[in-house]
Amino acid sequence: MSEISQPSTVVTALPEAGPKIVAMRGFGISGRPTLLISLATAIAIVCLWWAVTRLGVVPRLFLPTPQDVLTQFGAIARDGYAGASLGEHIYASLFRILTAAGFAIVVAIPVGLLMGLSRWAKGILDVPIEFYWPLPPLAYLPLMIIWLGIGETSKITLLILAMFAPICLSAQAGVKALPIERVNAARSLGASRLQLFFHIVLPTALPEILTGVRIALGVGWSTLVAAELIASNRGIGYMIMSASQFLATDVVFVGIALIAVCAFAFGAAVKLVEALLVPWKGRT
């Protein structure tokens, strides 16, 4: 009788709590939530800010207290700033960014797709785009003013130029990501060139395009202050620039916070659109 083949009948009594749940050891973040850490960090930063100002380490003129900023926000919300209400300032900035984003999206997506599909389009359009897109918007701002004047046109054009490149480049990258097997499969199912474009190329490029739009909106907000340097009397960027001239740091802080909130809301909106339009992203 072999002892090895004898099944073990000794069962250790399991504790009431049930088995320990295990999972594969990950590497890096591997999908674990970070929200609580981020929240704690945000609270810690505000506390540190409050402590630094409270202890008088930095003069209030340079760094206002959190209360100062809140009070100033209340005052601006009630009385407006520099002859316009808070709503008018926000509206002016949102109008510029959204108009520019609309133009950039409508033009950059077809141009980017065309550059991804056509050798001639790529060869020709690469020259102006690769030349201008690494330039900082502030560098060509004077040209915008000279060519287009000091009205809305030059501001919006500056924003369009800043937002065009990321969307155009991402649309190209989206076409590049198209596997040839997918094209061949569609052609062997009888797809015409037009059907190939609308049913295969466009949806394949869509996740990349939306990433590009998200980046472009971020770039838009960071260019906004530059755009509103041009003889404006409305806008969050204008508010910040004007307040800095009077060393009104609390107003600068209010403006920065407003931009941060708006940019965050835009980012969240695009993520929502992504969840609706490309739920398959990252899962193929």
Added chain:
Amino acid sequence: MLTIDHASVTFKTDDGRTVHALDRVSLDIPDSGFVVALGASGCGKSTLLNAIAGFLPLSSGTIALNGRPVAEPGADRGVVFQKDTLLPWKNVIDNVALGLKFSGVSRAEQTRRCEDLLDVVGLSDFARAFPYELSGGMRQRVGIARALAADPDTLLMDEPFGALDSLTREQMQEFLVSVWARTGKRVFFITHSVEEALFLGTHVIVMSPRPGRIVARFDLDFVRRFAQTGDSRAIKTSAEFNSLREEIRALLHGAHELRSVTQ
């Protein structure tokens, strides 16, 4: 009849060498014939399939389907790829309906025909599921259903079961035979599994590389026997099956050694 007449394909590799991927290959595939191309990698079997599908032009020779020369990809030749090429943004039934959508079939008619096909491939319960929710075997069945939906004259299958585990693979082979027996489609199937080739093909062609050509051809009836009896184990363990398997294996091995000697 699918007629391949002296088909040659010559490539130029990135480092400038000339490769004769296919060298004057001639082959006739009758209606409702099931031809399996077998050979080591680089023997030109995928090149041949790509040429039949119209993805790749020939250097010389002709391929004609029912008398009409093949020039472009078309809905008369349905292709099933090794890696499934389902569209991740469409659910199962919309993926299956893709060919019908391209040819302008009405929505209601698409749904009716695709529901029938999903029934055939046993995926009726997954019509609204997305590809990323399915297993490898299920995805390949969707791929086969999609190729069948456009009602092609010929099915071209490029190692469709290569990425599946052996159990699923055998199930898929039997499933494919049942579909083939039911629809009577002409099939051109690529594999490098000798057993798969023997079990599926009414004809098996053995190919050898550099230059890619057909070195042997076997006419078989295992697949018809299986379609009638449904007993795959009896066929795969029969003496006839085993001796043929060894013969082809020796042939492949010989072709391989011959290549080693000439190099």
